[in-house]
Amino acid sequence: MITFKRIDHVHIAVAPERLEEAKIFYTEVIGLELIDRPNHLFKTPGYWFNIGDAQLHIGVETPLPVSTRHTAFEVGDVDAALSYLENKVKILEEPIIPGRRRFAFLDPFGNRIELLQKIDL
Template sequence: MIKALDHIQLALPAGSEDDLRAFYCDALGMVEIPKPAPLRGRGGFWANAGELQVHFGVDLDFHPATKAHLAFAVADIDALARDLADKGYPVTWDTALPDVRRFFCNDPVGNRMEFIAAPV
């Protein structure tokens, strides 16, 4: 039986690692961690988002995830939205769920991300 989520993986096109590091590490504050030596030649990179490990893997037939997405709970959703927009990553607020403050933002290669205000 499943006990926990070990990690998530996002696909990226070859050569886009620096753009994605700028988004996920610099803008969102994830911390890059070393990939195991046997996997380093595959491209991509790994990062921690709090206790969650995120693997970014090269897909030679890359197509961005425009419906499927990750949803991150964040402490200060307004500050993050401003910061992302200031860095050139447009955000789209969504009010479909009246009790949930959230917005969507695409990463530099078009993968859809959701950001939800964490409960206070």
């Protein structure tokens, strides 16, 4: 059983040449607050925004066999969630982000979903 707590963030992708246009749209048109993104952790550029008690992440994407688009859910016990899912779905490794334990998986339709648990540093 997985105990879901809340959605953490949603990640969307834009074409590299439209990233700055996306930043302007989400800050000036939509009115989201631009927040710090640990850019040194990522190979591609992007922006993060506050959106209520969650975040919107925007990145660039070139055609890949697995999309970087995903929804992330905070769970009560990420290790239990991993144990529950590891024989049911394809598990994807994720880069380490300080303060979070996480993994992702593909649903049967190719959608990427991330599960995470916040941890004290």
